[in-house]
Amino acid sequence: MGDMKMNTVGRPSAPDFDVEATSFRTLLGGRGLLQSEKLIFEWDDYHRTGVDFADIAIDTSDLDGLVRGDDLNLPGLTEPECVRHYVRLSQKNHAIDLALYPLGSCTMKHNPRLNEKMARLSGLGDIHPLQPVSTVQGALALMDSLAHWLKTLTGMPAVALSPKAGAHGELCGLLTIKAAHEAKGQGHRRTVLVPTSAHGTNPATAAFVGYTVKEVAQTADGRVDVADLTSKLGPDVAAIMVTNPNTCGLFERDIVEIARVTHEAGAYFYCDGANFNAIVGRVRPGDLGVDAMHINLHKTFSTPHGGGGPGAGPVVLSEALAAYAPRPWVVSAGQGFDLAEHGEGENAANFGRQKPFGRMCAFHGQMGMYIRALTYMLSHGADGLKKVAEDAVLNANYIKASLSDLMSVPFPEGPCMHEALFDDRWLEGTGVTTLDFAKAMIDEGFHPMTMYFPLVVHGAMLIEPTETESRAEIDRFVAVLRALAGAALDGEVARFKGAPYLAPAKRLDETRAARQPRLTFS
Numbered sequence: 001m002g003d004m005k006m007n008t009v010g011r012p013s014a015p016d017f018d019v020e021a022t023s024f025r026t027l028l029g030g031r032g033l034l035q036s037e038k039l040i041f042e043w044d045d046y047h048r049t050g051v052d053f054a055d056i057a058i059d060t061s062d063l064d065g066l067v068r069g070d071d072l073n074l075p076g077l078t079e080p081e082c083v084r085h086y087v088r089l090s091q092k093n094h095a096i097d098l099a100l101y102p103l104g105s106c107t108m109k110h111n112p113r114l115n116e117k118m119a120r121l122s123g124l125g126d127i128h129p130l131q132p133v134s135t136v137q138g139a140l141a142l143m144d145s146l147a148h149w150l151k152t153l154t155g156m157p158a159v160a161l162s163p164k165a166g167a168h169g170e171l172c173g174l175l176t177i178k179a180a181h182e183a184k185g186q187g188h189r190r191t192v193l194v195p196t197s198a199h200g201t202n203p204a205t206a207a208f209v210g211y212t213v214k215e216v217a218q219t220a221d222g223r224v225d226v227a228d229l230t231s232k233l234g235p236d237v238a239a240i241m242v243t244n245p246n247t248c249g250l251f252e253r254d255i256v257e258i259a260r261v262t263h264e265a266g267a268y269f270y271c272d273g274a275n276f277n278a279i280v281g282r283v284r285p286g287d288l289g290v291d292a293m294h295i296n297l298h299k300t301f302s303t304p305h306g307g308g309g310p311g312a313g314p315v316v317l318s319e320a321l322a323a324y325a326p327r328p329w330v331v332s333a334g335q336g337f338d339l340a341e342h343g344e345g346e347n348a349a350n351f352g353r354q355k356p357f358g359r360m361c362a363f364h365g366q367m368g369m370y371i372r373a374l375t376y377m378l379s380h381g382a383d384g385l386k387k388v389a390e391d392a393v394l395n396a397n398y399i400k401a402s403l404s405d406l407m408s409v410p411f412p413e414g415p416c417m418h419e420a421l422f423d424d425r426w427l428e429g430t431g432v433t434t435l436d437f438a439k440a441m442i443d444e445g446f447h448p449m450t451m452y453f454p455l456v457v458h459g460a461m462l463i464e465p466t467e468t469e470s471r472a473e474i475d476r477f478v479a480v481l482r483a484l485a486g487a488a489l490d491g492e493v494a495r496f497k498g499a500p501y502l503a504p505a506k507r508l509d510e511t512r513a514a515r516q517p518r519l520t521f522s
Contacts, residue, residue: 017487019494022443022501031502037088040075049076092504094447100469100477104419104450104462105199105247107277107299109469114379115302115372124371129363133338139367140337144330146374150295150314153385154273155286158322160315160329162365166274169294169313170205170241172326172360176292176317177239177268178209179324179357186266189238195224196456197246199272211238218456222248222411226257233265239291243272245279247454248411249396249419249462259289268292268321276300277467278393278418281386291318301373312369327356328364339364391467392418395474399463402478406485410457418466424459432488434459436496440487443502444480 029036060067077085094101101108119125127136147159160176163169174192181189192206195216203213214232217225224242233240240262244252252258262269271285271293277300285293295301298311317325328339340354380388393415400409400420408425424434438448438461450462465474487495498507 017492017495019498019501034091035084035088036504037085037092040085043075043077045075045077046071046073047076050078050081051076099445099447100465100473101447102449102463102465102477103447104249104421104453104464105274106450107275107296107418107464107466109466111303111372112376112379115375118375119368119371121371124367127367134336137336140330140339142374143364143370144332144337146370146377147314147330149374149377150316153280153284154290154293154295154316155284156290156293156316157286157319158317158325160317160325160360161312161370162326162328162360162363163294163313163315164361164366165298165311166199166272166294166296166313167201167205168360169296169315170201170270170272171208172313172315173270173292173294173317174205174209174211174239175326175357176315176321176324177270179355180268180321181238183324183355186238189236189267191234191236192238193229193232193240193267195229195240195242195246197222197224197248197250197454198241198243199247199274200453202241202243202272206239206241216240221413222246222250222456223252224254224258226254226261229258230261233261233267235266237265237267239268239270241270241272243275244285245275245417245419247419247462248457249416249421249464250411251279251417255288263289273316274299275418278389280389281382282389285316286318291321292316297369297373302376303369303372310366310369312366312373314365323355324357325354326358326360328359388467392465395465395467395469396420396463398471398474399465399478402474403481403485406482406489407461410460419462419464421454421457422461422463423457424461426485427459427488430488430491431493432496434461436499437461437484437488439499439507440484440496441480442500444484446477446480 096108096110123138124142127139133140143161147161150159151157160172163172181187190211191214192203192211193214193216194203194206196218203215206213216232217228219225223246229240240258242252242255242258244255246252259269268291269289271288271290273285273293273295276293276295280300292315294313294315296311296313297303303311315325328341331338331340377385396418397415397420400416403420403422404412406426407422410421410423427433427437434451438451441448450460450464452460453462454460465477500506
């Protein structure tokens, strides 16, 4: 950032900004080597096709008249036109392969290409869920190995692999807890306690299961208020749901005490493990008193969350809940592996004292994510996974330290975990909002951080650099934020109010888009 200037009060200044210059338009709408591109439905080449097909007669007698009568109404693109169309569209999106992706609580990190290569291996990438068990022994062995390491890393005796994402894992955990209570004649426990610092899916999942949700307050330093929690524990409480590290990017210091008072009240402790990458290899949740915890494989162990494909959210379970895990699960069957599907017949011995509450999905989860996660674990090793957590925490604290002299920190005491959280107090009187600041980041080539979340922090800006970013890239990101902060504090409001100026899509009416979505193209 050698051309960065300093203003009169010692803050780095953003380069000179000219609103008029940003409105310059080329003849075809492109910007240099970035081509303009219409949506696929805006092409007018519906009268032709890019491929030749022979006319064939198809027997539709078994479709009971359910045959398309109209054209598909898709343009007939040739191969180069089709390739160019999607390449040009891809250039309009931010990507983890382009720059740091600072979304907090989303763990948008580099996905090693080795993992992708392994997921596409013949015999793993092309298997079918209806194949005979005898033909997928390698896949079952891989799942058994993955289960072993998940239990080892968490210090938990059992794991359900089938949940397909974080919220699905929450559902699995609460259904397991519900089954355990009912088996003990405690079905009257219909309340779940959720701290204000938990992920938003926690109360939603509890309500979906049929529980009444009660909120637990947080302390001034952003952690669970143990006194408030204790006052709300009673014979009607089935479980508590605590995110740790929480959505303020902080580790719950009183986690062992939280587990103790919860168990004394006869309730179970559900931990949201979405942020496991901040403690993996350093802390075993089972040692803290956790009864159930989902692990987002697609966040901690490889593919970036929100990457457009399927995820996986296995749930590790304590001894008290293990018997109620959903079917099916992988079992050793003499010379190979089997899936325990039923409690009778040849699988009866595999069930033993098991009392599964049911099943989470038609088959057994997402094989591709199992492969990526196990590849990630084995390529890192025990020391490497420990380094993952250390680097995630180091990077976040580096950002916090690099920006806290300009941007206000709601919980300044002590280090954060994997996320650096800022609020909007520093913007008071500038005329610039959190949204304005985030939009200006787009013009600088960065995706905005998570905005206005967690809800307990006004004007929140939640930044997660993850463990895969180098210091050089973080320095580049920090330099941009410091320059933008300087511009906001120096009164350059126009720079922010119309941003983004350089993106393909300009400032949108996001409220209207959410309330009046356009679901069809015409």
